[in-house]
Amino acid sequence: MSTNNSVLVLKVGGALLQCEMGMARLMDTAAAMLANGQQVLMVHGGGCLVDEQLAANGMETVKLEGLRVTPPEQMPIIAGALAGTSNKILQGAATKAGIVSVGMSLADGNTVSAKIKDERLGLVGEVTPNDGTYLKFIxxxxxxxxxxxxxxxxxxxMLNVNADQAATALAKLVGGKLVLLSDVSGVLDGKGQLIHSLNGKQIADLVKQGVIEKGMKVKVEAALEVAQWMGQAVQVASWRDASQLIALAKGEAVGTQIQP
Ligand SMILES: Nc1ncnc2c1ncn2[C@@H]1O[C@H](COP(=O)(O)OP(=O)(O)O)[C@@H](O)[C@H]1O
Ligand SMILES: CC(=O)N[C@@H](CCC(=O)OP(=O)(O)O)C(=O)O
Known part of the structure; x- marks a missing residue:
């Protein structure tokens, strides 16, 4: 198992919250890393839970290039689903795995600065690193x-931030190694095959061709930003794949490497 001084920033997508076994496996992996002295910061989404909660309240979901248009009347439901339900479901899984965790949001400890991203998206936030004191203490x-x-x-x-972009700001703040875990094994090509490595030019081409779209477009662009900032590859992989988690714990390359 690898240990280095840098913080591992693990971003998990919302579909994980609907998979008990996936959560247990991921938290066991995180527990082993923590026991080995590796600092782990988990950042989570919960897009599918938000979709469900909005529908249950008779509200419509509109997305623009992978980002949820967030009208003010939807904000309480979105915040409840993300900072409330999703966060506590994950905390429960962490606790069960013997991890001492602190549930938090981007709003805590003056950790990031936030502003409206684009008026067309409503209350969607763009965040930049601000103060790492609270995170570093935890x-x-x-x-x-x-x-x-x-x-x-x-x-x-309150603002709704895409969770990949949230992870970007936090990885920059702590100078961490970012791994984006989704429900797919990495970035897939037009035939559904895993692409092992991508640089900025290749990403732009695949986006242009429509092969990388929606949530994955947001994800690879967030990954590229951190890869370039840190001067090291960012991984896009899957929480579903037990072998990827084992490899990750050993410090091996998994999924798609987004190169600086
Ligand atoms: N080229 C691609 N390779 C893999 N997934 C893609 C690609 N283009 C679009 N996607 C979609 O992006 C999804 C992952 O993005 P997203 O749903 O935002 O994940 P998460 O909730 O884990 O952040 C995949 O489940 C898939 O539907
Ligand atoms: C602005 C915006 O799109 N916010 C996202 C935040 C959650 C998220 O990103 O969840 P996943 O990681 O599961 O996709 C949303 O409302 O769905």
Missing amino acids: LAQGWMPICSSIAMMDEGQ
Whole structure:
């Protein structure tokens, strides 16, 4: 199992929350890493849970290039689903695996600065790293922060941030190694085959061809931003795949490497 001084920033997509076995396996992997002295920061989405909660409240889901248009009347439901239900489901799985965790959001500890991303998206936030004091304190205890992607502007307005972009800001803040875990084994080509490595030019071409779209477009662009910032590859892999988790724990390359 690998240990290095850098924090491992593990972003998990929302579909994980609907898979008890996947959560247990992932948390067991994280517990082993923590026991080995590896600091782990978990960042989570919950898009499917938001979809369900909006539908249950008779509200429509609209997305623009993978980002959820967030009208003010949807914000309480979205914040409830992400900072509430999703965060606590994951905390439960972490606790069961023997991990001491701290459930938090982007709004805690002045961790990031947040502003409205694009008026057309409503209350969708764009976040930049701000103050790592709170995160570093939690990590130094050997505890695992579990961070939702709800942020807050200075005037107190809640914002909905795409969770891959939330992970980007946090990875930059702690200078961490970012791994984006989704429900697919990595970035797939037009025939559904795993692409092992991608650079910025190849990403742009695949986006242009429509092979990389929606949530994966947001994800690879977030990954590329961190890869270039850190000068090291960012991995896009799957929480579903037990062998990928084992390889990840050994510090091996898994899924798709997004190259700087
Ligand atoms: N080229 C691609 N390779 C893999 N997945 C893709 C690709 N293009 C689009 N997708 C879609 O992106 C999804 C992953 O993005 P998203 O749903 O946002 O994941 P998460 O919730 O894990 O962040 C996949 O399940 C797939 O439907
Ligand atoms: C602005 C925006 O799109 N926010 C996302 C936040 C959750 C998320 O990103 O969840 P996944 O990681 O499961 O996709 C949303 O409302 O769905």
